[in-house]
Amino acid sequence: MTTLSDRPNTALLVIDVQNGVMADAHDRDQVIARISSLIDKARTADVPVIWIQHSDEDMPQGTTSWEYVPELKRHDGEPLVHKNYGDSFEATTLESVLDGHKVGRIVVAGAQTDICIRSTLHGAITRGYDAILVADAHTTEDLTQYGAPTPDKVIAHTNLYWKFHSAPGREAGVVETADVTL
DSSP, X not given: OOSSXXXXXXXXXXXXXXXXXXXXXXXXXXXXXXXXHHHXXXXXXXXXXXXXXXXXTTBOTTSTTTSBOTTOOOOTTSOEEEESSSSTTTTSSHHHHHHHTTEEEEEEEEEOIIIIIHHHHHHHHHTTXXXXXXXEEEEOBOOGGGTOOOHHHHHHHHHHHHHTOOBTTBOEEEXXXXXXXX
16 A cells, blocks of 8 residues: 555564663563564564664763663574664664565564654655554653653553544554554
């Protein structure tokens, strides 16, 4: 259904599941376990697993906080996309990586729900991709001190919002880990 021509394939995007991002993440261990199962499912189906890794002044490249959590291991040959903005497409190689794999549909899991997950979903849909959010495989930290709702409500609202998102010629939606099709 994607509006991109000759892009019949799907890819799993694993966004920012890094030590510094996940340190205080809501439901951390369960979300990582679900992401791990998605990675296994994608590898078994020979679907590209694309790793997205954020860096900024608070999380510089090469630091422990910048590294992916030890529970998840990237395989040699799986693309790694470095980013400095919330949207994983912005000023990165993601679009060329997806093009190289003829991907028109992305399945999104990772962190942080209210920043990088939402930005990437919007970045994908506006660029012509179908974008599916894995409802129980994304998380965020508690930002209530800044006026945000509690993490469980941020996650629930994002799932509700993306479930009903639409765009001409593109598919958006939400699915539980157990029901993900690649």
